[in-house]
Amino acid sequence: MTFLTPLFLAGLGALAIPVLVHLIQREKKRVVEFPSLMFVRRIPYQSVRRRRIRHWGLLALRLAAVALIVAAFARPFWPQSASATTVASGAREIVILLDHSASMGYGDHWQRAQDAARAAVRGLNAGDRATLVLFAKNAEETMRATPDKVRLESAIGTARVTAGATRYGPAIKLGESILARSQITRREAILISDFQKSGWSGSEEARFPEGMTLSTVSVGGTDTANLSVPSVNFGRAAFSGQERVTVNAGLSNKGDKALNDIPVTLSVDGHEIESKRASVPAHASASVAFTQFTLSGPNVRGTVHAGTDAMPADNVFNFVLNPSEPVSIAIVDSGSNDASLFLAKALAIGTTPTFQIDSTSISRATPATFDKRTVVVLNDTMFPPAGAGGVLKKFVERGGGLLVVAGEHTTWPAGEADLFPGKLGPVVNRMSGRSGSLGYLDYSHPVFEVFKAPRSGDFSAAHMFEYRTVEPAVTDRVIARYDDGAVAAAERKVGAGRVIVWTSTLDDTWTDVAVKPIFLPLVQQLARYLAHYEQPQSWFTVGQVIDLNARGRNKPDRVVVTPSGQRLSHGVSGEGMPTDSGILELNEQGIYEIRSTGAAAARPEAFAVNLDPAESDLAPMDPQELVAFVTGHAAAESPEPSAAQEMTREEAERRQSLWWYLLMGGLLLLATETAIANQLSRREKFL
Amino acid sequence: MSSTQTAIPGARFVDPKILARIGNLELMARNVVEGFINGLHRAPFFGASIDFAEHRGYVAGDDIRRVDWRLYARTDRYYVKQYEADTNTNLSILFDVSKSMSFTSGGVTKLEYGSFVAACLAYLAQRQRDRVGIITFDSEIVAHVPPSAKHFNVTLQTLDRVKAERRGHLIEPLTRMAEHFKRRGILVLISDFYEEPDAILEAIKPLKFIGNDLIVFHVMDPAELEFGYDDASSFEDLESGEQIPVVPQSLAEEYRTLIKAHIDALTTKFSEHRIDYTLLNTSQPLDRALFSYLSSRERLMRVR
Numbered sequence: 009m010t011f012l013t014p015l016f017l018a019g020l021g022a023l024a025i026p027v028l029v030h031l032i033q034r035e036k037k038r039v040v041e042f043p044s045l046m047f048v049r050r051i052p053y054q055s056v057r058r059r060r061i062r063h064w065g066l067l068a069l070r071l072a073a074v075a076l077i078v079a080a081f082a083r084p085f086w087p088q089s090a091s092a093t094t095v096a097s098g099a100r101e102i103v104i105l106l107d108h109s110a111s112m113g114y115g116d117h118w119q120r121a122q123d124a125a126r127a128a129v130r131g132l133n134a135g136d137r138a139t140l141v142l143f144a145k146n147a148e149e150t151m152r153a154t155p156d157k158v159r160l161e162s163a164i165g166t167a168r169v170t171a172g173a174t175r176y177g178p179a180i181k182l183g184e185s186i187l188a189r190s191q192i193t194r195r196e197a198i199l200i201s202d203f204q205k206s207g208w209s210g211s212e213e214a215r216f217p218e219g220m221t222l223s224t225v226s227v228g229g230t231d232t233a234n235l236s237v238p239s240v241n242f243g244r245a246a247f248s249g250q251e252r253v254t255v256n257a258g259l260s261n262k263g264d265k266a267l268n269d270i271p272v273t274l275s276v277d278g279h280e281i282e283s284k285r286a287s288v289p290a291h292a293s294a295s296v297a298f299t300q301f302t303l304s305g306p307n308v309r310g311t312v313h314a315g316t317d318a319m320p321a322d323n324v325f326n327f328v329l330n331p332s333e334p335v336s337i338a339i340v341d342s343g344s345n346d347a348s349l350f351l352a353k354a355l356a357i358g359t360t361p362t363f364q365i366d367s368t369s370i371s372r373a374t375p376a377t378f379d380k381r382t383v384v385v386l387n388d389t390m391f392p393p394a395g396a397g398g399v400l401k402k403f404v405e406r407g408g409g410l411l412v413v414a415g416e417h418t419t420w421p422a423g424e425a426d427l428f429p430g431k432l433g434p435v436v437n438r439m440s441g442r443s444g445s446l447g448y449l450d451y452s453h454p455v456f457e458v459f460k461a462p463r464s465g466d467f468s469a470a471h472m473f474e475y476r477t478v479e480p481a482v483t484d485r486v487i488a489r490y491d492d493g494a495v496a497a498a499e500r501k502v503g504a505g506r507v508i509v510w511t512s513t514l515d516d517t518w519t520d521v522a523v524k525p526i527f528l529p530l531v532q533q534l535a536r537y538l539a540h541y542e543q544p545q546s547w548f549t550v551g552q553v554i555d556l557n558a559r560g561r562n563k564p565d566r567v568v569v570t571p572s573g574q575r576l577s578h579g580v581s582g583e584g585m586p587t588d589s590g591i592l593e594l595n596e597q598g599i600y601e602i603r604s605t606g607a608a609a610a611r612p613e614a615f616a617v618n619l620d621p622a623e624s625d626l627a628p629m630d631p632q633e634l635v636a637f638v639t640g641h642a643a644a645e646s647p648e649p650s651a652a653q654e655m656t657r658e659e660a661e662r663r664q665s666l667w668w669y670l671l672m673g674g675l676l677l678l679a680t681e682t683a684i685a686n687q688l689s690r691r692e693k694f695l
Numbered sequence: 696m697s698s699t700q701t702a703i704p705g706a707r708f709v710d711p712k713i714l715a716r717i718g719n720l721e722l723m724a725r726n727v728v729e730g731f732i733n734g735l736h737r738a739p740f741f742g743a744s745i746d747f748a749e750h751r752g753y754v755a756g757d758d759i760r761r762v763d764w765r766l767y768a769r770t771d772r773y774y775v776k777q778y779e780a781d782t783n784t785n786l787s788i789l790f791d792v793s794k795s796m797s798f799t800s801g802g803v804t805k806l807e808y809g810s811f812v813a814a815c816l817a818y819l820a821q822r823q824r825d826r827v828g829i830i831t832f833d834s835e836i837v838a839h840v841p842p843s844a845k846h847f848n849v850t851l852q853t854l855d856r857v858k859a860e861r862r863g864h865l866i867e868p869l870t871r872m873a874e875h876f877k878r879r880g881i882l883v884l885i886s887d888f889y890e891e892p893d894a895i896l897e898a899i900k901p902l903k904f905i906g907n908d909l910i911v912f913h914v915m916d917p918a919e920l921e922f923g924y925d926d927a928s929s930f931e932d933l934e935s936g937e938q939i940p941v942v943p944q945s946l947a948e949e950y951r952t953l954i955k956a957h958i959d960a961l962t963t964k965f966s967e968h969r970i971d972y973t974l975l976n977t978s979q980p981l982d983r984a985l986f987s988y989l990s991s992r993e994r995l996m997r998v999r
Binding site for chain 2: 038039041043044046689
């Protein structure tokens with residue numbers, strides 16, 4: 009029990025008054041001199057010695073009455089925590105936002121966070137409801153609004169640190185939506201986190217409206233020392249028909265002290281193949297290069313492990329390596345000498361991917377020419393004759409890529425017009441005067457996207473002397489135009505495949521593009537795009553989503569085994585269409601495996617998942633900054649703001665009104681005491 | 696005694712409180728006694744000592760000078776004339792000056808009242824040519840003035856100086872006094888008698904051994920008799936200093952019963968031993984004391 013005006017308790021000193029009255033009254037009383045007390049002494053009386061207390065009950069009544077009255081003036085009320093005190097003015101809707109991102113695995117952060125969450129749950133009072141939201145990169149309503157403390161604490165106890173990155177925005181938004189749904193007027197959110205600076209960009213659209221409060225509990229400490237392996241690079245080289253890989257591991261030290269002689273180990277397929285020592289200065293990075301090893305086959309799993317510290321999760325970096333697969337390209341030209349020289353040379357030096365190029369003339373083109381190709385280039389030549397033309401069409405419809413380089417020899421039969429992006433027109437000669445140039449590029453298209461950044465390629469430097477006119481259909485996408493507005497490149501989707509027409513040549517006859525710096529990346533980018541090429545990723549980051557259907561095309565039913573051993577079934581129908589979404593969110597750190605249930609593959613497809621490097625940066629932000637941003641006003645870090653507590657103390661006292669009962673009790677006792685004392689005084693001669 | 700008061704209205708004189716203003720005891724006593732005597736109109740008890748009393752038959756051994764010859768001539772028988780005694784006596788005043796005598800509830804103290812009584816008696820005695828003396832005592836004898844015809848003034852001076860200061864005790868001083876009285880006389884004992892009646896009587900008995908005529912004046916304040924207190928107070932014994940918290944309302948009745956029993960016991964016991972006992976209330980005039988004395992004196996004058 010607490011008192012609003014505890015100074016009044018000094019009045020408890022009045023308790024001594026009845027006792028003193030009993031004990032020292034005769035000292036203060038008027039003394040009457042009498043000749044002799046001979047007769048007075050003879051009169052029988054019960055006791056005239058006031059120094060001995062006779063009526064303990066009466067004294068207790070007096071003391072209790074005084075104590076109650078004094079206590080009433082001290083304005084007592086039951087001691088309650090701030091959270092409980094606010095309950096006095098109504099139930100609360102509370103959302104506990106508990107950070108379980110990977111960084112919470114640092115030291116005892118997670119234990120402290122759980123304790124703070126439990127403390128918040130225990131602070132609930134009758135009528136209060138709480139929702140538990142666990143968040144990392146995404147937020148999840150783990151326990152819906154409930155007043156059941158046991159369930160809430162159980163949910164907190166079963167929560168675990170995940171590998172996710174910290175993002176406050178989704179959690180705050182979810183908390184806001186939960187509170188907004190509530191009918192309860194008092195709405196509060198408690199954010200328990202280590203408040204990593206990297207989790208808050210300041211541009212989140214997370215705002216609390218008026219009436220909602222956000223309090224924070226920071227479990228982060230001042231010690232943010234942490235060693236991590238944020239990335240790994242690979243150097244590939246072909247050696248006697250095999251691919252050799254050099255692994256370069258990056259190390260990052262976020263601490264204030266330099267780390268010396270740290271063991272850095274490379275393991276491949278579970279075997280440690282090399283261990284090195286490295287030193288990393290404070291707040292700096294370093295790299296370790298391991299010796300080359302031969303990539304024996306697909307899905308080779310590797311791990312780099314560096315040192316030990318309070319956050320072991322980011323001391324490990326996983327990757328999966330696959331041998332490079334070349335893109336097969338068939339170049340069909342008119343058969344003149346060196347018609348495809350520039351094109352073939354430009355593609356031949358490609359490394360990511362490598363291109364396997366087969367050139368042939370249109371006269372020799374057969375259906376087999378287009379078999380098992382990824383991309384076909386019709387370089388200034390006619391559409392292949394009957395049989396080959398049909399194969400080419402099917403090839404495109406099944407997903408193949410077709411690049412039509414429109415030159416003077418290019419013709420397109422009307423019957424195959426649906427395969428050509430637009431209607432091919434006559435030659436435009438820009439030889440007289442200033443030659444033409446590329447005036448518009450659709451940088452949003454994947455082919456030109458790489459040139460989007462400034463100084464990433466000057467297309468205007470290329471001179472376009474002649475080109476064919478093309479009238480694109482409405483459904484065709486024009487991705488480049490000349491300076492006169494004529495179409496320079498257009499795309500049409502045919503079936504699952506892609507067809508792009510380049511309305512000038514890719515050699516030095518109609519244009520000098522082939523000798524410009526942009527030629528090489530342009531050609532390779534065109535080939536990659538048409539080949540649906542995606543650079544194989546050696547690792548993913550936690551939180552990324554992959555489309556298994558894109559990977560598992562034409563594969564039977566498969567099972568995904570997560571790093572923790574959990575099996576996820578993702579079926580694919582006979583037509584290769586996914587029976588479910590096929591979307592897999594990567595939530596765990598480690599190696600995922602994709603096993604085909606029908607096939608007994610020796611090495612299942614695998615991919616590595618690593619922590620978001622930002623999680624390794626434990627530099628904290630000021631929680632009040634976040635609160636100020638979200639609520640529009642600053643708030644105390646503690647979930648029990650003292651100012652608010654002062655206000656609610658008075659409010660709680662006013663609502664409880666214990667003083668009234670105490671005062672009534674005190675007066676009642678006084679009345680009882682008076683009645684009893686009168687009776688006793690009548691019965692006794694001396695009091 | 697009330698009949699006496701009504702029978703002799705003239706004896707009513709000045710209130711003791713007013714008397715207290717008269718600093719001179721002799722003047723005070725004179726006023727009282729003269730007023731008292733004048734109020735009587737005559738003094739039947741003041742006959743001359745040679746006054747004829749009665750005749751009785753002559754027996755052998757009687758002095759023939761006392762034979763009434765004229766009666767013999769008429770009756771032819773020998774008769775002897777008897778006369779009233781013609782003697783002067785000793786008056787010793789035994790005055791209790793213990794601390795309890797200093798009590799007053801508003802008027803004069805018991806000590807002052809006792810002094811007035813003693814002075815008046817001394818004055819009466821002096822007028823009658825009796826010898827006057829005084830002994831003051833508390834737990835022991837404080838002052839002693841032997842009876843003498845010349846000691847009236849000394850007696851008054853002694854009374855003027857008395858102070859009630861110490862605890863009192865009757866037996867010891869009275870026993871010692873008894874040893875001093877070699878000659879028969881009148882002893883006037885003035886006290887408040889705060890002792891058990893039996894103890895008091897035991898203390899007084901020795902005074903009677905040689906035939907002294909003992910007159911006892913019991914001086915009491917009205918508060919002692921009526922216990923008219925209202926407020927609950929601590930009562931302090933004047934002599935012992937002991938304090939007792941008292942609620943008078945619940946005590947008074949019982950106290951009055953006890954004090955009445957005490958007075959009754961004293962009256963009975965003194966009466967049994969032929970001792971004149973008079974209760975004096977300090978709020979009342981002094982006439983009762985004088986009447987009591989004169990009655991005793993009259994008895995003593997008779998020749999048996």
